Amino acid sequence: xxxxxxxxxxxxxxxxxxxxxxxxxxxxxxxxxxxxxxxxxxxxxxxxxxxxxxxxxxxxxxxxxxxxxxxxxxxxxxxxxxxxxxxxxxxxxxxxxxxxxxxxxxxxxxxxxxxxxxxxxxxxxxxxxxxxxxxxxxxxxxxxxxxxxxxxxxxxxxxxxxxxxxxxxxxxxxxxxxxxxxxxxxxxxxxxxxxxxxxxxxxxxxxxxxxxxxxxxxxxxxxxxxxxxxxxxxxxxxxxxxxxxxxxxxxxxxxxxxxxxxxxxxxxxxxxxxxxxxxxxxxxxxxxxxxxxxxxxxxxxxxxxxxxxxxxxxxxxxxxxxxxxxxxxxxxxxxxxxxxxxxxxxxxxxxxxxxxxxxxxxxxxxxxxxxxxxxxxxxxxxxxxxxxxxxxxxxxxxxxxxxxxxxxxxxxxxxxxxxxxxxxxxxxxxxxxxxxxxxxxxxxxxxxxxxxxxxxxxxxxxxxxxxxxxxxxxxxxxxxxxxxxxxxxxxxxxxxxxxxxxxxxxxxxxxxxxxxx
Amino acid sequence: xxxxxxxxxxxxxxxxxxxxxxxxxxxxxxxxxxxxxxxxxxxxxxxxxxxxxxxxxxxxxxxxxxxxxxxxxxxxxxxxxxxxxxxxxxxxxxxxxxxxxxxxxxxxxxxxxxxxxxxxxxxxxxxxxxxxxxxxxxxxxxxxxxxxxxxxxxxxxxxxxxxxxxxxxxxxxxxxxxxxxxxxxxxxxxxxxxxxxxxxxxxxxxxxxxxxxxxxxxxxxxxxxxxxxxxxxxxxxxxxxxxxxxxxxxxxxxxxxxxxxxxxxxxxxxxxxxxxxxxxxxxxxxxxxxxxxxxxxxxxxxxxxxxxxxxxxxxxxxxxxxxxxxxxxxxxxxxxxxxxxxxxxxxxxxxxxxxxxxxxxxxxxxxxxxxxxxxxxxxxxxxxxxxxxxxxxxxxxxxxxxxxxxxxxxxxxxxxxxxxxxxxxxxxxxxxxxxxxxxxxxxxxxxxxxxxxxxxxxxxxxxxxxxx
Numbered sequence: 001x002x003x004x005x006x007x008x009x010x011x012x013x014x015x016x017x018x019x020x021x022x023x024x025x026x027x028x029x030x031x032x033x034x035x036x037x038x039x040x041x042x043x044x045x046x047x048x049x050x051x052x053x054x055x056x057x058x059x060x061x062x063x064x065x066x067x068x069x070x071x072x073x074x075x076x077x078x079x080x081x082x083x084x085x086x087x088x089x090x091x092x093x094x095x096x097x098x099x100x101x102x103x104x105x106x107x108x109x110x111x112x113x114x115x116x117x118x119x120x121x122x123x124x125x126x127x128x129x130x131x132x133x134x135x136x137x138x139x140x141x142x143x144x145x146x147x148x149x150x151x152x153x154x155x156x157x158x159x160x161x162x163x164x165x166x167x168x169x170x171x172x173x174x175x176x177x178x179x180x181x182x183x184x185x186x187x188x189x190x191x192x193x194x195x196x197x198x199x200x201x202x203x204x205x206x207x208x209x210x211x212x213x214x215x216x217x218x219x220x221x222x223x224x225x226x227x228x229x230x231x232x233x234x235x236x237x238x239x240x241x242x243x244x245x246x247x248x249x250x251x252x253x254x255x256x257x258x259x260x261x262x263x264x265x266x267x268x269x270x271x272x273x274x275x276x277x278x279x280x281x282x283x284x285x286x287x288x289x290x291x292x293x294x295x296x297x298x299x300x301x302x303x304x305x306x307x308x309x310x311x312x313x314x315x316x317x318x319x320x321x322x323x324x325x326x327x328x329x330x331x332x333x334x335x336x337x338x339x340x341x342x343x344x345x346x347x348x349x350x351x352x353x354x355x356x357x358x359x360x361x362x363x364x365x366x367x368x369x370x371x372x373x374x375x376x377x378x379x380x381x382x383x384x385x386x387x388x389x390x391x392x393x394x395x396x397x398x399x400x401x402x403x404x405x406x407x408x409x410x411x412x413x414x415x416x417x418x419x420x421x422x423x424x425x426x427x428x429x430x431x432x433x434x435x436x437x438x439x440x441x442x443x444x445x446x447x448x449x450x451x452x453x454x455x456x457x458x459x460x461x462x463x464x465x466x467x468x469x470x471x472x473x474x475x476x477x478x479x480x481x482x483x484x485x486x487x488x489x490x491x492x493x494x495x496x497x498x499x500x501x502x503x504x505x506x507x508x509x510x511x512x513x514x515x516x517x
Numbered sequence: 518x519x520x521x522x523x524x525x526x527x528x529x530x531x532x533x534x535x536x537x538x539x540x541x542x543x544x545x546x547x548x549x550x551x552x553x554x555x556x557x558x559x560x561x562x563x564x565x566x567x568x569x570x571x572x573x574x575x576x577x578x579x580x581x582x583x584x585x586x587x588x589x590x591x592x593x594x595x596x597x598x599x600x601x602x603x604x605x606x607x608x609x610x611x612x613x614x615x616x617x618x619x620x621x622x623x624x625x626x627x628x629x630x631x632x633x634x635x636x637x638x639x640x641x642x643x644x645x646x647x648x649x650x651x652x653x654x655x656x657x658x659x660x661x662x663x664x665x666x667x668x669x670x671x672x673x674x675x676x677x678x679x680x681x682x683x684x685x686x687x688x689x690x691x692x693x694x695x696x697x698x699x700x701x702x703x704x705x706x707x708x709x710x711x712x713x714x715x716x717x718x719x720x721x722x723x724x725x726x727x728x729x730x731x732x733x734x735x736x737x738x739x740x741x742x743x744x745x746x747x748x749x750x751x752x753x754x755x756x757x758x759x760x761x762x763x764x765x766x767x768x769x770x771x772x773x774x775x776x777x778x779x780x781x782x783x784x785x786x787x788x789x790x791x792x793x794x795x796x797x798x799x800x801x802x803x804x805x806x807x808x809x810x811x812x813x814x815x816x817x818x819x820x821x822x823x824x825x826x827x828x829x830x831x832x833x834x835x836x837x838x839x840x841x842x843x844x845x846x847x848x849x850x851x852x853x854x855x856x857x858x859x860x861x862x863x864x865x866x867x868x869x870x871x872x873x874x875x876x877x878x879x880x881x882x883x884x885x886x887x888x889x890x891x892x893x894x895x896x897x898x899x900x901x902x903x904x905x906x907x908x909x910x911x912x913x914x915x916x917x918x919x920x921x922x923x924x925x926x927x928x929x930x931x932x933x934x935x936x937x938x939x940x941x942x943x944x945x946x947x948x949x950x951x952x953x954x955x956x957x958x959x960x961x962x963x964x965x966x967x968x969x970x971x972x973x974x975x976x977x978x979x980x981x982x983x984x985x
Contacts, residue, residue, distance in 0.1 A: 206926060209926070364922055364975055365921075372666060373666075396976065466964075503956060505964075
């Protein structure tokens with residue numbers, strides 16, 4: 001008896017369909033699995049055997065062969081228990097092959113026959129839909145995650161027996177046995193509880209920093225904050241997701257796919273709805289940061305996709321770690337090559353760095369700081385130039401004044417107001433970059449600047465003045481224009497004006513790090 | 518320079534393992550033995566002492582050392598060291614120095630700064646690059662010293678004092694260290710004055726290396742001195758020692774900024790021991806960097822509030838007050854300081870500043886900006902100018918201090934409070950309306966002020982007033 005069942009597996013954040021073929025034939029009783037798989041995948045056979053037995057199903061003492069096709073992709077770290085079980089059930093006649101012709105099955109089996117959740121359901125269901133599959137049978141716990149994909153029928157099963165019962169029911173009455181999963185996307189996205197933990201209104205003062213963050217959020221610019229400890233850098237950073245536009249469905253799918261692969265989607269949380277905010281500790285390893293492992297898992301930069309990667313105490317991260325960020329910051333994705341192939345994870349995030357201005361943290365307050373200029377330079381020098389070049393905004397954050405702390409927060413602008421401005425600016429960018437592949441001002445390359453950031457003679461003169469007065473680099477020059485573009489967008493202006501350039505110029509980095517003099 | 522070079526003294530100076538006091542005693546006993554009974558401090562003429570030691574037989578060496586050392590064991594050791602040292606060629610040592618363009622003068626030689634010779638514990642000799650300080654140089658000399666990690670205030674004052682003192686013919690002696698020392702010396706050279714640096718390492722080394730430019734300039738307009746042989750690396754134990762030479766060369770010691778316990782304090786102690794006057798620049802009591810100075814003042818140091826206070830000490834009362842003197846040295850005066858003075862007058866009264874506003878470039882700039890704004894769109898409120906009788910630049914200047922940088926964030930908030938107090942009724946939300954001044958506008962204004970030298974950015978985002 002031969003059967004074939006479709007399943008899916010993930011590779012990076014993309015997935016591929018897997019065909020599980022089972023054959024039971026006469027011969028010496030044996031169980032063989034073939035199809036270029038690693039040891040842990042092979043363990044499925046043993047689990048299936050026991051689970052079937054505990055579900056009250058006896059397998060005949062025959063020769064069982066399972067093949068995973070395609071045979072040229074190595075299968076590692078995937079779970080194919082349920083498809084194998086279904087294949088065997090078809091072979092022994094408990095299920096009908098024709099019922100599974102257009103069906104995808106995924107799930108892990110417990111020895112007691114219960115069906116447990118697996119990773120990567122979202123990309124698998126998306127792939128299934130793309131291949132025209134009509135029904136996905138998933139573990140009950142993964143149902144919501146799969147149901148997010150529209151235009152495909154998904155059901156969730158708790159146990160083998162439930163699955164058998166469902167499939168034995170004539171097709172027209174199946175919905176009464178197990179209702180297909182449905183997720184109300186509109187309701188999910190309208191839920192206001194998915195806001196950032198900290199609101200701008202909670203942060204007193206720091207108007208300069210807040211403005212810079214608004215610009216960063218609007219243009220997707222990376223940003224670096226320098227300031228003594230305890231000035232609210234981390235608190236400001238935590239506000240960041242709250243002033244960014246809410247995730248769109250499309251973005252949410254991208255982010256959720258990463259989380260699904262990483263097995264980090266919570267129960268009852270089918271999609272990631274908040275902008276991710278990740279704040280890795282500086283002891284993080286390179287692999288954890290950009291992704292890695294024998295079967296590469298997404299790292300922090302991919303988990304921060306479409307969101308914020310906040311790196312507090314930036315110089316304390318090893319130089320190796322920091323330099324690893326350069327390529328993802330440029331390409332918005334990271335490619336990890338292993339023996340088993342190369343894996344590509346998305347990594348389009350805002351890098352938000354924070355660091356102290358000197359080793360002791362109190363510079364330029366010379367009453368407290370006794371770091372020498374050399375020490376300061378060495379400390380800040382741990383942030384490499386190329387990384388710094390990718391920081392469009394660099395600001396200093398001063399110690400908060402007691403007046404600001406005591407006056408109450410009635411006058412502080414809440415995040416929601418800022419977010420509205422940011423969203424308007426985003427809309428402007430979308431309109432401007434329609435059909436170009438660009439999405440945010442931060443992505444503009446020098447050639448794009450001439451197209452999208454036309455400058456009048458007055459503004460050009462102003463830039464010339466700035467350029468000559470400060471001896472800025474060409475990169476810095478472009479950075480100023482890019483940031484000025486976002487500032488103008490926030491103000492709702494089509495043309496960049498002189499004051500935008502000056503404001504942008506003030507968010508520069510060179511002098512912050514040379515300021516030790 | 519060759520005129521001062523006496524190879525036997527060089528040889529003796531470079532003998533290692535014998536202290537300078539012992540060396541001087543040796544010299545004296547050798548001379549006495551040579552029937553030169555003159556006091557050392559009376560500029561003995563011969564090189565006979567040193568030459569005699571170089572050429573002495575073992576027996577003679579033992580005798581000389583026995584006279585110079587208190588303990589027999591020391592004498593034995595010293596004699597052995599000298600015996601070994603006799604293998605070195607004085608000619609070669611002298612040639613080496615000449616090749617490196619370094620001159621040397623021993624305490625016992627003529628031309629050694631008289632003043633330095635008279636301090637307790639004088640150096641055995643001085644190595645020198647550039648020129649040795651002569652009588653003229655040392656007629657009026659002030660040591661300007663202070664913290665290496667000076668504040669903005671300290672830097673500014675070091676510059677001011679260094680410049681003005683040097684412009685009026687005072688030689689500035691210091692240690693060419695980071696911070697106050699180097700800044701004062703640089704300012705002195707800028708003023709066209711003379712300056713000498715006493716190093717804690719060999720004169721052929723520039724320490725700290727960031728002062729290389731100053732080092733090169735000092736070779737032209739002064740000199741680099743050290744009691745340590747060329748090639749001696751900078752070592753923390755050498756620095757307190759060299760400080761006694763700094764104060765020893767000067768008539769007075771001016772302390773710009775110092776912490777409670779610091780190298781500067783050591784110099785002051787030495788200066789007092791040498792009978793030099795001590796001037797201290799007062800600072801705020803809350804500044805750790807002014808602790809040392811304020812304490813000195815409490816202990817009776819002279820208060821230096823302006824360079825004239827110091828000049829008075831040199832030239833007598835009245836000097837530095839009359840116009841005549843200012844004219845005399847006026848051509849060397851710093852431009853920014855003068856401008857700042859004008860500005861201060863302008864800021865004197867509100868009305869004056871309003872009148873002056875027409876000619877004020879910042880005001881003009883702002884007007885232009887506003888005009889421009891209304892030309893493009895009407896985001897800016899027209900009442901804004903009415904609400905602000907003072908120009909933005911004026912307001913900013915009143916908020917900034919000369920000492921420490923103030924962050925732009927704080928300037929913005931304080932400007933807002935200022936506007937609030939004036940109009941009394943500000944309730945609208947949003948920083949723009951609240952303060953009457955937007956971040957962009959403030960940035961623009963600060964940039965122009967910086968270009969004109971009115972303010973200075975101590976670190977990105979931190980602004981400070983310049984001038985004094």
